[in-house]
Amino acid sequence: MRTAGKVDREHEAILKHYLDGTGDEMAQESIAAAGNTEVPAYLALIELGYSVDRIDKDGEERWIAKKGTLQLMADCPLELLGLSLLRSERGPRWQASDSEIAEFLTRFHPSAGRP
Template identity: 80%
Template sequence: MTQEAIAAAGNTEAPAYLTLVQLGYSVDRDGEERWIAKKGTLELVADCPLELLGLSLMRNERGPRWQADDHEIAEFLTQFYPSAGRP
């Protein structure tokens, strides 16, 4: 069986937009710089539809208290930036 792979590229922008619309977001652009998705009182702002989709998933999964706490940040830095904070 072949493994499926999807890479963030130009061909993911339209499907990301369509997914946001299916999830009930209205999506618009603020000039040429930012993309904005709105649903109820929630507003997401990003550089592209794929980033908006990521923000919507993060907010959906983590809830209104989506921010990482100090312990979670420390674990993230240790795993992916082991030399962070070290001379």
């Protein structure tokens, strides 16, 4: 699992391209998961009606968002916001079906399961 502020190599290359002036900054808006997205994610959760708490147990940080009977748990507010969107868009049966998982693996991990 990625930690907040850590960007993988592909995203790092894209960011460098735009930050060093070699990119077409007018082409599109880009937001990268980084430290500056944590507070806006928290604020969005509050606006969506969630209560948000941070728990530090045995040196391990966890974030919890609650709304009605729904409780979301994650490593950071940005992940909580993603979970809230997942639940909002897919509903109580948010889990992926076997065919959806297979399609995902074929597209993003084509060598998975092959000898």
